[in-house]
Amino acid sequence: MTAESNELKDKKTRVDMHADNTKSNGNEDTFDELAQAQHKGLFGKINARFQDKLQDSRGEDGIRDARQETAGHGSVTADDLAIRRAKSVNNPRRMIVPEGVIIEGSLTSGSETEIAGRVDGGVTVDGNLNLESSGLVTGNVRATNCTILGLCEGNMECTQSLELGESGRLNADAMSGHTMLLAGEVVGNVNCGGQLHLLASAKVTGNIRARSIIIDEGAIFNGSCSMATPKQSVASK
Numbered sequence: 679m680t681a682e683s684n685e686l687k688d689k690k691t692r693v694d695m696h697a698d699n700t701k702s703n704g705n706e707d708t709f710d711e712l713a714q715a716q717h718k719g720l721f722g723k724i725n726a727r728f729q730d731k732l733q734d735s736r737g738e739d740g741i742r743d744a745r746q747e748t749a750g751h752g753s754v755t756a757d758d759l760a761i762r763r764a765k766s767v768n769n770p771r772r773m774i775v776p777e778g779v780i781i782e783g784s785l786t787s788g789s790e791t792e793i794a795g796r797v798d799g800g801v802t803v804d805g806n807l808n809l810e811s812s813g814l815v816t817g818n819v820r821a822t823n824c825t826i827l828g829l830c831e832g833n834m835e836c837t838q839s840l841e842l843g844e845s846g847r848l849n850a851d852a853m854s855g856h857t858m859l860l861a862g863e864v865v866g867n868v869n870c871g872g873q874l875h876l877l878a879s880a881k882v883t884g885n886i887r888a889r890s891i892i893i894d895e896g897a898i899f900n901g902s903c904s905m906a907t908p909k910q911s912v913a914s915k
Contacts, residue, residue, distance in 0.1 A: 809824070857872045870888035872889055873892065
């Protein structure tokens, strides 16, 4: 009995020692994993802070650039900034929107522009704008000189001159700083800071306000007429 008891005790001791070793190895693995996780977490925090700082720096640079561009100008619109950047390009070429091309959104140009396609948005041109007979603009138009042979569904503001061809149509108000020659159809009010000339093929449904008016025989005009200089919403350049 004594020998058997001693043998059982030895087996139990060996089993306990094996269990302790297994537990110890498990603890060592856990500590290693924790150390690695802590190491990764530290570098993760450093990387996150670096990325945040980088983004903040980029944002500050963008704000600084915008402030530099608007410095000295009380009220600068997005169109003004876009024109300024477009004009900063060396040797700007004529912009052409071919027939069949559709532009979804606003169009801004710092040089002469020809539109034979469609623009679903506004058009701002620092120069001459030619809207061909196949051209369509759904938004407002702002340019220096405009020659319209197509369709414009938004307000049109020309700081110098506006010429509406026989095939041209304006479905909104039209304004010109100096001269306006109409041979097409206008459904909206017309303001001209100089001479307004309605050719025989012209048709205007709306009120007219100009410094001087010439209406050829055959022209159709439905509305009121006043001889006065309109207040321009666009400063002459």
